[in-house]
Amino acid sequence: MLALEDFKDFESGKIDKKEFLKILKSKVSEDRLNTILYNVEYEDQLVKLQAELVNLQKWVTKHKKRVCVIFEGRDAAGKGGSIRRMAEHLNPRSRRIVALSKPTEVEQGQWYFRRYIKEMPNPGEIVFFDRSWYNRAVVEPVMGFCNKQQYDKFMIQVPEFEHMLYEDGIVLIKFWFSVTKKEQLKRFESRLANPLKKWKFSPVDQEGQNKWNEYTDYKELMFVNTHTTYSPWIIIKTNNKKEARLESIRYVLSKFDYEGKGDSGTTLLPDPNIVQRYHRTLKQLDTHGE
Numbered sequence: 001m002l003a004l005e006d007f008k009d010f011e012s013g014k015i016d017k018k019e020f021l022k023i024l025k026s027k028v029s030e031d032r033l034n035t036i037l038y039n040v041e042y043e044d045q046l047v048k049l050q051a052e053l054v055n056l057q058k059w060v061t062k063h064k065k066r067v068c069v070i071f072e073g074r075d076a077a078g079k080g081g082s083i084r085r086m087a088e089h090l091n092p093r094s095r096r097i098v099a100l101s102k103p104t105e106v107e108q109g110q111w112y113f114r115r116y117i118k119e120m121p122n123p124g125e126i127v128f129f130d131r132s133w134y135n136r137a138v139v140e141p142v143m144g145f146c147n148k149q150q151y152d153k154f155m156i157q158v159p160e161f162e163h164m165l166y167e168d169g170i171v172l173i174k175f176w177f178s179v180t181k182k183e184q185l186k187r188f189e190s191r192l193a194n195p196l197k198k199w200k201f202s203p204v205d206q207e208g209q210n211k212w213n214e215y216t217d218y219k220e221l222m223f224v225n226t227h228t229t230y231s232p233w234i235i236i237k238t239n240n241k242k243e244a245r246l247e248s249i250r251y252v253l254s255k256f257d258y259e260g261k262g263d264s265g266t267t268l269l270p271d272p273n274i275v276q277r278y279h280r281t282l283k284q285l286d287t288h289g290e
Contacts, residue, residue, distance in 0.1 A: 042242045048264035049249045050089045057090050057126060059258035064123035066170045069252060070132040073177030074215060074286055075205045076187035078238040082177070082245045083128045086252070090126065099130035112136060112154060113161055120170060133158065137222040142214045143204060155225050162231040172231050173255065175248060176219075176278070177238045178285040181212050213288050223278050233278040237285055247274040 015023070060067055069086075071079040087095055098119045107115050113133060121127040131139075136154040140146040146154075165172055179187075188205060191197040208215060227233045234251060238244035250270040253261070262268060276282055 042246070045246055045266055046085060046249075048266040049246060049253070049268075050085070051264045052253050052261070052266075052268065053086060053249065054089060055260035055263065056253060056256055056258045057094060058260075059256065060126055061091075061094050061124040062259075066121040066123060067126040067173075068121050068129065068165070068170055069126070069173045069175070070129040070134070071175050071177065072131060072134050072138075073175070073236075073238070074179055074184055075208045076184050076191070076200075077177035077179040078241045078244050079130055079175075079177050081241060082248050083130055085245045086249055087128055094124055095126045095128070096121075097128045097130060112150070113157070120165070133161075134222065134226075137226070138215060138218045139204075141218055142211055143207065155221075158226050159228055159231075162226070162228070166230040171255070173252060174231060174233050175236055175251075176223075176233055177236050177244065179238045180285045181209065183239045183285075185209060212286075216286060216288050219286070224280070227278045235276045235278055235282060235284060237274050237276075239285060243271075243274055247271050251275050 059065070071083055073079055083097055087097055096119075100115060100119070103115060116129075116133045119127060119129070133154075136146055136151065137158070141148075141151045162172060188201060188209070191201045223233055236244050236248050236251075247270045250268055253268045254270060
């Protein structure tokens with residue numbers, strides 16, 4: 001059995017990496033060894049990319065940039081976990097995470113975009129949206145939370161709305177986290193089995209499985225009508241959560257020429273097998289019946 005002392009010796013420099021790997025191979029199975037090595041590499045890459053995000057935030061603050069990153073996707077696709085990793089080491093004074101609850105009665109009578117406009121980044125600020133105005137493009141029509149007239153009006157207005165943001169200087173990054181139906185179900189079952197995560201599961205989540213194909217149809221309509229040159233959709237394959245976290249960070253970093261870029265020594269170019277710009281022939285994970 002692998003002992004804690006082995007890790008301590010490695011961290012303190014008493015044994016080098018080659019010797020440490022030799023000890024690991026002698027005490028754990030090959031599968032377990034591969035998992036350990038993968039996790040070590042993941043943590044190393046994550047720390048380096050988070051350091052790059054700190055440099056990016058300093059640049060955004062210094063030059064009064066306004067950055068808005070929205071995370072969309074099916075339930076349990078990994079949006080929240082990715083947002084946490086992006087934001088956890090940033091200065092909270094100039095970054096926000098926005099996860100709005102359902103609209104109040106007053107908000108329901110307002111222009112749909114108003115509640116989101118109030119959350120737009122101020123100069124020098126990065127804002128992460130855990131779901132956004134695109135609730136009306138997929139979740140609301142599927143679940144019956146809006147009528148056809150409201151949906152149609154939204155689909156007409158959203159490209160114009162985003163063009164106004166673009167013209168006003170806001171940098172908008174739109175992520176769609178793509179997960180297979182099988183993997184989503186696996187994550188739902190894991191949540192239900194974990195007393196600390198049961199709160200994450202709701203009847204709406206279950207309906208997401210039951211109405212999988214309806215979600216797919218509305219998602220595709222959303223892409224076709226709202227993917228533009230000034231505001232493109234970026235698809236992240238998220239069956240592997242850790243890969244998705246690293247590659248979505250890389251994509252954000254790749255969009256800016258900030259001071260200190262590349263100082264961490266890791267690649268900042270996202271993996272094209274994980275991160276892809278939407279186009280109609282793109283093979284996605286969350287398709288009909290999958």
